[in-house]
Amino acid sequence: MADYPQLLHTVLDTTDARTLAEFYRQLLGLRYRPGDEPGGDEKDWLVLVDAAGARKLAFQQVDRLEPTTWPDHTVPMQLHLDFTVPGVEELERHRQRAEALGARLALDRTADAGEPLYVFRDPSGHPFCIFVG
Known part of the structure; x- marks a missing residue:
């Protein structure tokens, strides 16, 4: 029995899961979870892992995303x-x-x-x- 829940990964909504996953893959030196690599069926859920296979970031396809207007708070940042x-x-x-x-x-x-x-x-x-x- 675990005393506390464990953070698996952080999920970012996006209208283009592949493009955003590829951006962070290159920026952070991560790799795709097996089965999420480009070239197969395009997916609406992609996961990036580190060299040890630990999940780091996930990307969820959405139809609409209203970007933050930060530093103006009309649409708050909510997460960064x-x-x-x-x-x-x-x-x-x-x-x-x-x-x-x-x-x-x-x-x-x-x-x-x-x-x-x-x-x-x-x-x-x-x-x-x-x-x-």
């Missing part, structure tokens, strides 16, 4: 992902990688010496941060 890098040089390298993969820069807070960071929107409009931590 945080990723850390060890230093400012890595932060800049990963900013370039994220943008090359299709992320859009939403906030540049790299001048903050205490916690330099970038906030991006992924291809479906979900916000995520990469910061020195």
Whole structure:
């Protein structure tokens, strides 16, 4: 008997599950769960795992998704992902990688010496941060 439930993975809704899964696969160096790889039948539920096979992110196909309007709160953020890098040089390298993969820069807070960071929107409009931590 488990004392507490265990987090399996985080699920992101999207109107294009394959594109969003591929974005995060490349950004984070993950791989598809066996059976979810591109080339087979397109699915409305895809899972990415780490090198050990642990589930990390899942993507659920939806018909409609209203992207957040953050920093305006008309449509709240509701959820965002945080990723850390060890230093400012890595932060800049990963900013370039994220943008090359299709992320859009939403906030540049790299001048903050205490916690330099970038906030991006992924291809479906979900916000995520990469910061020195």
